[in-house]
Amino acid sequence: MNTTYDVKFWEIQRRTDRKAAAFLVRWTVARKPKSKTFRTKGLADSFLSDLRQAAKQGEAFDLSTGLPLSMLEPEPSGPSFLESAQSYVLGRWRTSAARTRETDAYALLSLISTLVADIPGQPDVEVVRQALRSHALMPVDRRTELTREQIRALGWLVKASLPMLALGEAATLRLALDTIAVTFAGKTAGANTVRRKRAVFHHLLEQAVEQKLFATNPLDEIKWKPPKAVTVVDPRTVVNPAQARQLLDALPKVGRRRGARLKALFACIYYAALRPEEAAELRQKNCTLPESGWGLLVLERARPQGTKRWTDSGQTHESRRLKHRADKETREIPIPPVLVAILREHIEAYGVAADGRLFRTATGGSYSSSAYSYVWQETRRLALSPAQVASSLAARPYDLRHAAVSLWLNAGVPAPEVAKRAGHSVDVLLRVYAKCIDGQQDHINGKINDALE
CATH class of the missing domain: 1.10.443.10 (Intergrase catalytic core)
Incomplete structure (x- = not known):
């Protein structure tokens, strides 16, 4: 999706070339004219107000539709990455050991909070991780009550999480791999940690292949070498x-x-x-x-x-x-x-x-x-x-x-x-x-x- 922040608005015009009165909202997105007609002045004012408010909040506008991202109609694109991550962790829960469950969730925490769209109101990343750890990545009977801040964060994440099909793009996959290569503090992660996280990510994409979202695992097509891990005993x-x-x-x-x-x-x-x-x-x-x-x-x-x-x-x-x-x-x-x-x-x-x-x-x-x-x-x-x-x-x-x-x-x-x-x-x-x-x-x-x- 191509977006821009170059947006300008014009005054509402009343059109008289039709049998019924009509009101025209005009604006430009990256200097390309956009317009929309409404039957009443009130509807036109409301629509223009929404556009102005989105621009004021620093929201990006879609070049093709001319609308801010928050006003776009969601496209049918299959499950989001958040939904697939939940399905992956909970689907393996019954047969996995406690450490495996924790490893799966830990590996996905940074990926879920990174693979998101640029939507206004993004919460603090640690609040998102807390909501995932205690609620979203847990079975229903184990979920803890969320705070108001965590509820807002999880609500934003549901809207912002990228569709799984976006992981068919090389740029998105490289963003994911760069994410698992660092710790939550932004430091270089240990080799064994990176390899474990990549394994979980690979398995999640294998699940997407089973669900017919991809013909083959897209991660296999990315030329990316994990750091060399120590696999032998030090004498x-x-x-x-x-x-x-x-x-x-x-x-x-x-x-x-x-x-x-x-x-x-x-x-x-x-x-x-x-x-x-x-x-x-x-x-x-x-x-x-x-x-x-x-x-x-x-x-x-x-x-x-x-x-x-x-x-x-x-x-x-x-x-x-x-x-x-x-x-x-x-x-x-x-x-x-x-x-x-x-x-x-x-x-x-x-x-x-x-x-x-x-x-x-x-x-x-x-x-x-x-x-x-x-x-x-x-x-x-x-x-x-x-x-x-x-x-x-x-x-x-x-x-x-x-x-x-x-x-x-x-x-x-x-x-x-x-x-x-x-x-x-x-x-x-x-x-x-x-x-x-x-x-x-x-x-x-x-x-x-x-x-x-």
């Missing part, structure tokens, strides 16, 4: 077995009881390569812990942490199927005697929850990620040297899982078996986790040096 984060033991031994010294209660959880992440959410849902029935020799963990569920508004239960933690697994599919992990002993000691000292969970707070709740991350950082300060604390070595609890998988691979365990225990495909395993453990570089360099001599 500097991986601890060797001696460092892992030092860290686990230091855990009971953190806090009055919290560090001691969490030692077995961190041990499961290191010795069994469990994800933190898998360890959080580990129950006594899942553990075979003989008095000697190797034991076995049979994982059935995970307990990820999410935001209450996105979970089914309205709680921050809820039980879900294992990642990359079908519902009720399990994963078996043989565990070494050292972990068997740690788990037996943990159960003897703290028992289990009423539902059989091994790891819970003193009041029976689940540990938040911030709680166990705090304990981990305190443990690093106790067990590592100042230089190691300042480095990325075991900077996050999840790095223990990286260390476990790297250790298994470097010990010669076949990749399919490592992938099976870690819950990954072989190709992902070799691409992401196949890294040397800390301290092995000197050994390898020694071998190379011997060969050179």
Whole structure:
């Protein structure tokens, strides 16, 4: 649509060349004359007043019709981007995890507020996002009451949201891609964030293809490279077995009881390569812990942490199927005697929850990620040297899982078996986790040096 702000108005003329009196409203748009005839002076005055008011408010005028955008008749153009975004998020709600729902909504927040027409009365962008987060992108039974400001913002957005067909234009798609490449604060977004947002945008357009709005996904025709994301484990984060033991031994010294209660959880992440959410849902029935020799963990569920508004239960933690697994599919992990002993000691000292969970707070709740991350950082300060604390070595609890998988691979365990225990495909395993453990570089360099001599 071509628009301009170059508008001029003329006085109303009364026409006498017809049998009945007629009143002519005349104006120019980009120096092109426009006119409209009315039967009464009152109708003509009202129409001209509307035109003048639109120009006074800084509204753009359409070159073809000569009318301000607010007075244009809406063209039948299918669903708006806002409507398609709502359909996409709510259509996936039932089968998605809480984090996926949040990721979908977060990815669309900036796109919805950017892909709009230039209509007067545009509200503050943060007010628009609040209305989307708490209302428009939520199921009806989860929507919160909107403030007057949010109601006005959402009303404006319904009118201004571009039709989905506008995304068939390269300029609109590039505007969308530029939008997902920055944060809400206007700074360059992280590579992984950009790639996740683009994936959501791509999937939304795939839905539009299914609805016959497009013959093919228009995003596939745009030559745009997302920023390169880090998809491999940094070897500097991986601890060797001696460092892992030092860290686990230091855990009971953190806090009055919290560090001691969490030692077995961190041990499961290191010795069994469990994800933190898998360890959080580990129950006594899942553990075979003989008095000697190797034991076995049979994982059935995970307990990820999410935001209450996105979970089914309205709680921050809820039980879900294992990642990359079908519902009720399990994963078996043989565990070494050292972990068997740690788990037996943990159960003897703290028992289990009423539902059989091994790891819970003193009041029976689940540990938040911030709680166990705090304990981990305190443990690093106790067990590592100042230089190691300042480095990325075991900077996050999840790095223990990286260390476990790297250790298994470097010990010669076949990749399919490592992938099976870690819950990954072989190709992902070799691409992401196949890294040397800390301290092995000197050994390898020694071998190379011997060969050179």
